[in-house]
Structures are given as structure tokens and as C-alpha cells.
Amino acid sequence: MPDFLAELFKLAPGALELGLINALVVLALFLSYTMLNVCDLSTDGCFTLGAAVGAMVALSGHPFLSIIAAMAAGMLSGLVVSFLQTKMGINSLLAGIIVNTGLYSVNILIMKNSSLVNLNKTETVFTLLKEKLKGTFLEGSYRIIIASVFVILVILFLSFFLRTRLGLAIRATGNNPAMVKASSINPAFTTIVGLCVANAFTALSGCLLAQNQKSANIDIGNGMVTVALASLLIGNVFLGKGKVTRRAIGAVLGAVVFRFVYAVALRFNMPASMLKLVSAVIVILAIFIPYAASQSSQVKRRMELKGGRKDA
Amino acid sequence: MLELIGISKTFNPGTLNQKVAIKDLSLKINDGDFITIIGSNGAGKSTLFNAIAGSFVTDSGRIVLDGKDITMLSDHKRARYIGRLFQDPMLGSAPGMSIEENLTLAAGKGGWFSRITKAERKAFKEKLSLLGMGLEDRLEQPVGLLSGGQRQALTLLMATYNPPKVLLLDEHTAALDPATADKVIELTKRIVEENHLTCLMITHNMHQALDLGNRLIMMDGGNIIFDAADEEKKALTTEDLLRKFRENAGKNLDNDRMLLS
Structure with missing residues (x-):
């Protein structure tokens, strides 16, 4: 048993680091899915876009600019998705899928017609901090430090932003668009702002993951929307109610827990390719269980009636 | 006219x-x-x-x-x-947001990045107390918890906050x-x-x-x-x-x- 605990302990840093990087996408979905009530299916492509842009700019020798460029690219992608759904009459799910498809080609183009960009010898924020910390007791923790800093910055931003008038309007847009209009605010505008901000975080996450693993490939974002949604819904279980900050922290916690459970499952010889099936099942269950609970009284009544008929 | x-x-x-x-x-x-x-x-x-x-x-x-x-x-x-109220009391307010957050949007004061101020909270309380429904003590509660009548009264207040x-x-x-x-x-x-x-x-x-x-x-x-x-x-x-x-x-x-x- 102590062996088992020691094993878990060994898994923790890796899971924490990936969990924190993923948490940025989860926070993006917290904004778009939970707050704005839009299921943004361009998330996968946008994540890859962030990885691609971040990798190319880092390759050109600008490690800090790469992060800003990735976020700007994500914003642009969010702008396109929201424009399609608010100004061109395209259903929001379809808008996401269309942009996702288009982004595949865009991402290949950005990576100079290649599906893989190698960052092995490239200077990134990770390598910079690694050098800075050389010889100190934090030497091994540079990845977690960078991921934590970004997660904390995004949480601070969200807990400020979602309490401003603009943030309230964005939340109301997901809650009751008619009421937003009654407050003389155009819900199209709030949707556009919300999706731009959310996609900036998605792309940031992609950028950090690529720089962390020292490569960006065209598949890096595949299935990300489901993985992030699973994490978000796990987070809801822990801290799903209350103030916005609390729920945002819950989203991060969900991402870390998800990665940790996944790491443990891998340790017990679950094939790595199962990640997506597991996240798909989690999303299904997380949405189905509350639904089933809400329907349970009806189902019970139906069963009783059926039983009654048999008795008669 | x-x-x-x-x-x-x-x-x-x-x-x-x-x-x-x-x-x-x-x-x-x-x-x-x-x-x-x-x-x-x-x-x-x-x-x-x-x-x-x-x-x-x-x-x-x-x-x-x-x-x-x-x-x-x-x-x-x-x-x-033009302010408007519908037959359905649910249409006028956002259920997942608190009373004060709903009122903030209705009041529409300040810039996009302004936040609820103490003065606004005080004004909300005063206006809510006029409804005589005890809502002034529930500023931070989600509107979804209110009854239909309370929600319609709140909507009336929101629609007329700026006459x-x-x-x-x-x-x-x-x-x-x-x-x-x-x-x-x-x-x-x-x-x-x-x-x-x-x-x-x-x-x-x-x-x-x-x-x-x-x-x-x-x-x-x-x-x-x-x-x-x-x-x-x-x-x-x-x-x-x-x-x-x-x-x-x-x-x-x-x-x-x-x-x-």
C-alpha cells in the first residue's frame, strides 16, 4: 500500500502541470458554455491555432510575443465564430463546426504546410524560467509555476470581468437574452465579446501545451472540447454553486482532478488512446445524471402505473 | 407623445x-x-x-x-x-443572477467596466423596499428563487428604474x-x-x-x-x-x- 501511495505521489506533478494548462481551456468554456450558454465547437481548432501561432512566433525568436500572438489569434477565431452566429444567421453549433473545419487548413498554413513543428531547441517561457531557476530548490517546478501563474491571472481577470457591467451583460445573455435587450444592450455584442475572450484563453492553453511539450502538431487540439467539458462538469460537482470566483476555481479543480484520475488510469495500464472515450463518457454522465434526477419522479410514477396494471 | x-x-x-x-x-x-x-x-x-x-x-x-x-x-x-412587461413573469429578469446584478443591468449606469458601487446598492435597497416584499434584504440572492409575483414586481421596478x-x-x-x-x-x-x-x-x-x-x-x-x-x-x-x-x-x-x- 505505501508503494501505491508513492506511485500516486510520483504522478502528481505531471498531472498537476497538464491539469493547470488544460484548466485554461476549461475556464474558456466556463465563460462560453456556463456563462454565455454557447457550446463553442471551434474549441479544438482554436486550441491548435494557439499552439501553431505560439510555436511559429517562438521559433522566430520571440518567446513572450508568442503568447500574446497566440491569444490574439484565438480572439480573431472567436470573432469569426461569433460573427457567423450573430450576424450571418448560422446556428451556433454549426458556426463552431464550420470554423473548426476551416481552422484545420489555416493551422497547416501557419505551420508552413507541415503538420508538425519541432520546438526542441527553441527558446520559450518554459526554457527561460528553467534557466533562471537552475540551482534553486524550485528547479524542477518551472512548468507548474508557469502554468499556475497563467491560471491565476485568468481567474483574477474573470472574477473581475464577470462582475463589471459588461460581464453581467454577458452572463445575462446566456441566462435571458430578452432581458439583455430590455436593458438596451445588444446581445449580439455581448456574445461577440464573450467568445473573443474565451477563445483567447483556449489559444493560450494550446500555446502553453505546445511549448511545454516542445512541439506543435495539427492534432494537438483534437477532442479538446470534450475533455474540457468533462473537466468543467467535474468541477461543477465540487464547486458548482455560489459566486463566480468560486465556480471558476471549481473549473480549475475539475481540470486537475480529471488529469489526475487519467494519470492513475494510465498507471494501471489503461491505453493512452482511451482518454477521449473516457472524457466522452464523463460528459454524457455529467449531463445525463441531473437530467435523470429531474425525471425520476415521472419515471417512478410510470413504473407504479405499470405495476398497478399488472396487479389488477 | x-x-x-x-x-x-x-x-x-x-x-x-x-x-x-x-x-x-x-x-x-x-x-x-x-x-x-x-x-x-x-x-x-x-x-x-x-x-x-x-x-x-x-x-x-x-x-x-x-x-x-x-x-x-x-x-x-x-x-x-420603452419599458415592457409580459404576462410571463420569467421573461423580465435573469434567473441565474442576483437581484442586485439584475438591477445593475436595468439601471445601466456607468461604463462597461464599472462595478456595483455602495451608493447603487443603497439605491437598490430603497427602491426594493417600496415594493413591500422584503426583497431589499435579499440583494445577493438569485432571482430564480423568487415567486412569480415577486419576479413580476422586480421586473416592474427594472422596467421603470430609469423612467x-x-x-x-x-x-x-x-x-x-x-x-x-x-x-x-x-x-x-x-x-x-x-x-x-x-x-x-x-x-x-x-x-x-x-x-x-x-x-x-x-x-x-x-x-x-x-x-x-x-x-x-x-x-x-x-x-x-x-x-x-x-x-x-x-x-x-x-x-x-x-x-x-
Whole structure:
């Protein structure tokens, strides 16, 4: 048993680091899915876009600019998705899928017609901090430090932003668009702002993951929307109610827990390719269980009636 | 002054479901008018409100508010001048947000990045206490926890927080129980009087239509068939209304809910 605990302990840093990087996408979905009530299916492509842009700019020798460029690219992608759904009459799910498809080609183009960009010898924020910390007791923790800093910055931003008038309007847009209009605010505008901000975080996450693993490939974002949604819904279980900050922290916690459970499952010889099936099942269950609970009284009544008929 | 000049609206034109909802309707609404509106089913009462609020652009005619042509102004821009309550108490507020957050959006003060201030909170409490529902102590609670009557009262407060030039009430008490409905009507009367609001109220309750306001309008077939103000309105009885309807519409008043009440 102590062996088992020691094993878990060994898994923790890796899971924490990936969990924190993923948490940025989860926070993006917290904004778009939970707050704005839009299921943004361009998330996968946008994540890859962030990885691609971040990798190319880092390759050109600008490690800090790469992060800003990735976020700007994500914003642009969010702008396109929201424009399609608010100004061109395209259903929001379809808008996401269309942009996702288009982004595949865009991402290949950005990576100079290649599906893989190698960052092995490239200077990134990770390598910079690694050098800075050389010889100190934090030497091994540079990845977690960078991921934590970004997660904390995004949480601070969200807990400020979602309490401003603009943030309230964005939340109301997901809650009751008619009421937003009654407050003389155009819900199209709030949707556009919300999706731009959310996609900036998605792309940031992609950028950090690529720089962390020292490569960006065209598949890096595949299935990300489901993985992030699973994490978000796990987070809801822990801290799903209350103030916005609390729920945002819950989203991060969900991402870390998800990665940790996944790491443990891998340790017990679950094939790595199962990640997506597991996240798909989690999303299904997380949405189905509350639904089933809400329907349970009806189902019970139906069963009783059926039983009654048999008795008669 | 709100002026409707020959407005018309046809739904599904050119199809089997073509429905002329409003036909060449003209109406002058003076500042301070409190107009109650009654009419048969499908008379065009709600369509009239939709036209005023800008839910659609009318097929023809013009809408002029205080000398400004608002015919082409989109609904969310008109909301600055026109407040509106629906029959469904759920439509006016965001259930997942707190009372103070809802009020902040309704108040619409400050820039995009401003946050709720202490002064605003104090003002919210004062206004809420006037409703007499104890909502002033529940500022941080989600609106979804309120009862239908409380939500409609809150919506009334939100719609009139910045006194609108015109307030549209579309059977806003019809979904409430009688006691709560009376309370919301009392609140409506008081808020309209205190702010000298110009108000249009659709109702299926003939007594309400006679008791409230200074002017009464009867609608049928997408137009106004009877319009009485001041002394003329004061003298009206429910029998008068039924007779007027028969004379002017050439049929009996067929609002099913109205006959029940």
C-alpha cells in the first residue's frame, strides 16, 4: 500500500502541470458554455491555432510575443465564430463546426504546410524560467509555476470581468437574452465579446501545451472540447454553486482532478488512446445524471402505473 | 407623445397562413396617458405592443416618439425609451443572477467596466423596499428563487428604474394569483403616478380596464374600434363595453378569458 501511495505521489506533478494548462481551456468554456450558454465547437481548432501561432512566433525568436500572438489569434477565431452566429444567421453549433473545419487548413498554413513543428531547441517561457531557476530548490517546478501563474491571472481577470457591467451583460445573455435587450444592450455584442475572450484563453492553453511539450502538431487540439467539458462538469460537482470566483476555481479543480484520475488510469495500464472515450463518457454522465434526477419522479410514477396494471 | 401613423403588419404574407395582424392603425398617445386596452382574441393587441417595442419593423406606416421617427430603430435601442412587461413573469429578469446584478443591468449606469458601487446598492435597497416584499434584504440572492409575483414586481421596478417614455404592460398580472395580482396592480398604479409615466396596459379584466387609467381602447381585427377618454371613460360600464363591441365589431366579444372574469 505505501508503494501505491508513492506511485500516486510520483504522478502528481505531471498531472498537476497538464491539469493547470488544460484548466485554461476549461475556464474558456466556463465563460462560453456556463456563462454565455454557447457550446463553442471551434474549441479544438482554436486550441491548435494557439499552439501553431505560439510555436511559429517562438521559433522566430520571440518567446513572450508568442503568447500574446497566440491569444490574439484565438480572439480573431472567436470573432469569426461569433460573427457567423450573430450576424450571418448560422446556428451556433454549426458556426463552431464550420470554423473548426476551416481552422484545420489555416493551422497547416501557419505551420508552413507541415503538420508538425519541432520546438526542441527553441527558446520559450518554459526554457527561460528553467534557466533562471537552475540551482534553486524550485528547479524542477518551472512548468507548474508557469502554468499556475497563467491560471491565476485568468481567474483574477474573470472574477473581475464577470462582475463589471459588461460581464453581467454577458452572463445575462446566456441566462435571458430578452432581458439583455430590455436593458438596451445588444446581445449580439455581448456574445461577440464573450467568445473573443474565451477563445483567447483556449489559444493560450494550446500555446502553453505546445511549448511545454516542445512541439506543435495539427492534432494537438483534437477532442479538446470534450475533455474540457468533462473537466468543467467535474468541477461543477465540487464547486458548482455560489459566486463566480468560486465556480471558476471549481473549473480549475475539475481540470486537475480529471488529469489526475487519467494519470492513475494510465498507471494501471489503461491505453493512452482511451482518454477521449473516457472524457466522452464523463460528459454524457455529467449531463445525463441531473437530467435523470429531474425525471425520476415521472419515471417512478410510470413504473407504479405499470405495476398497478399488472396487479389488477 | 407617441404617434402611430397608419401602421400595418401581416404575418406570413403570400402563404396559406397569411394573417393580417394590424391594418392601417393610427393612434396618438399623449404624455401622461394611462390607456387600458381590451379586445377579442387575435385582435392585434400584442402585435401592437410588438410594433411599438420594435420586435419587428412594421410593413408600412411610421412610429414617432417625441418628434423622433423610431420606425426603423432596433428593439434594444428602443428599450431606452420603452419599458415592457409580459404576462410571463420569467421573461423580465435573469434567473441565474442576483437581484442586485439584475438591477445593475436595468439601471445601466456607468461604463462597461464599472462595478456595483455602495451608493447603487443603497439605491437598490430603497427602491426594493417600496415594493413591500422584503426583497431589499435579499440583494445577493438569485432571482430564480423568487415567486412569480415577486419576479413580476422586480421586473416592474427594472422596467421603470430609469423612467421610460412609454411603459407597455401586456397582461402582466394574468399569470399571478388574484391576491398577488392585486398587489402588483397597486404597485403599477403607484409607480405610474409617481413617475408620471405614459402607459399602455392590455388586460382581459373588464373591471380593471374600467378602473385603471384615463383612457380605454377597444381593438378588433387589427384596428381600434372604440376609444374613450376622461369623462367619457369614467361613465362607462361593462355592459357599455359589450354593447360598444357588438355595435362596432358587428359580433359578440369573443375573448374567452374575458367572459370568464
